[in-house]
Amino acid sequence: MSQPEETGRETPRPGKAPRGWDSLGWAGLGAAVVALLASLVVSVIAGVAVGLRLGLESLNDGGPALVAGQVAMWFAWGLLSLVGLALITQTSIRNTVRRAIRLERQDWLPILGVLVAIQLVSWPLDALITRQFGPIFDPQTMRLLVQPVILVGTFTLVPLVEELWMRGLVYGALRSLGPWVAIVGATLVSSAAHLNLLQALCVLPAMFGLSWLRRRTGRLAPSILVHAGGNLISVIFLLATGWV
Numbered sequence: 001m002s003q004p005e006e007t008g009r010e011t012p013r014p015g016k017a018p019r020g021w022d023s024l025g026w027a028g029l030g031a032a033v034v035a036l037l038a039s040l041v042v043s044v045i046a047g048v049a050v051g052l053r054l055g056l057e058s059l060n061d062g063g064p065a066l067v068a069g070q071v072a073m074w075f076a077w078g079l080l081s082l083v084g085l086a087l088i089t090q091t092s093i094r095n096t097v098r099r100a101i102r103l104e105r106q107d108w109l110p111i112l113g114v115l116v117a118i119q120l121v122s123w124p125l126d127a128l129i130t131r132q133f134g135p136i137f138d139p140q141t142m143r144l145l146v147q148p149v150i151l152v153g154t155f156t157l158v159p160l161v162e163e164l165w166m167r168g169l170v171y172g173a174l175r176s177l178g179p180w181v182a183i184v185g186a187t188l189v190s191s192a193a194h195l196n197l198l199q200a201l202c203v204l205p206a207m208f209g210l211s212w213l214r215r216r217t218g219r220l221a222p223s224i225l226v227h228a229g230g231n232l233i234s235v236i237f238l239l240a241t242g243w244v
Contacts, residue, residue, distance in 0.1 A: 029185075031088060032173035036165055039080035047073030067147045074157045081164040088169065100164060103221040111222045114209045115229050121205040122230075129198055136198050151235050159227035166190035166207075167214040167223045179215050186211040206230055 051069025086093045130136060137145070144150055170189050174182035190207045191200040210223045 029173045032169045035084045035088065035169065039077060039084055039165075042080060043073045043077035046076040066144065067149055070144065071149060071153060071157075074153060074161060078157060078161040078164070081161055081168070085164060085168055089172075100168070100220045100224070102219055103225075104217075104219070107217050107219065107222045110213055110216050111225055114213045114222075115226045118206045118209045118226070118230055119233065122202065125205060126202050129202055133198055136196075136202055145238070151239075155228045155232035155235055159224050159231060162190065162193075163210070163220055163224045163227055166193070167210055168220055171211060171214055183208070183211040183215055186214070 047069040050072035051065045054065040054068050082093050082096055086096045089096070126136065145154075166186050166189060171182045171186040174185040177185075187204065187207045190210070191204045194200050194203060206227075210227055213226060214220065214223050216222075
């Protein structure tokens with residue numbers, strides 16, 4: 001099986017889908033970090049604004065206003081991710097979406113393999129960390145997770161947005177430094193983005209698997225599918241065990 005192209009570039013043309021995710025030029029790490037942080041700040045502001053508009057009084061209430069604010073933040077971050085990637089790679093939003101969802105038949109075996117491997121490593125690691133340090137999620141997060149819209153968002157919108165940024169922009173920015181720099185860098189950044197040390201440790205194997213899959217297939221869609229599948233398995237487990 002041939003390896004994905006790592007050096008080819010093409011000039012995007014309107015109405016024509018790019019040959020692949022790796023065929024476009026990527027900005028350096030500085031531009032990626034600035035775009036990522038700026039989009040996150042704007043998204044948080046949008047979420048807070050929506051929450052306050054609907055009567056949000058406390059981040060601990062777990063009510064409809066907080067849920068609406070969280071969903072608004074996800075949508076804002078997703079929209080900004082598409083706009084940011086289109087600007088940085090100098091192509092259209094349409095082509096950004098088309099290459100992000102591109103999937104080939106040969107991708108399914110590594111998709112299934114990585115999904116299974118992540119579960120085999122992550123669940124024992126989660127159990128070990130929970131025994132040593134206590135619950136991974138704080139009560140506020142658990143109250144938010146019980147909301148149906150949030151549960152659905154964790155395996156639909158969240159994987160898409162996170163992969164566009166982490167295995168899209170961050171990985172793309174690091175590719176010029178070598179494949180393993182890109183894999184490790186995207187793994188560390190996406191783990192740290194959870195902003196909680198215990199959660200970051202728990203998701204580290206999954207983030208590595210997603211980054212490796214991005215390198216293995218040369219496409220983003222496999223990482224999105226595995227991320228969504230892993231989150232869906234977690235949601236089913238939480239519901240089945242009565243955690244939420």
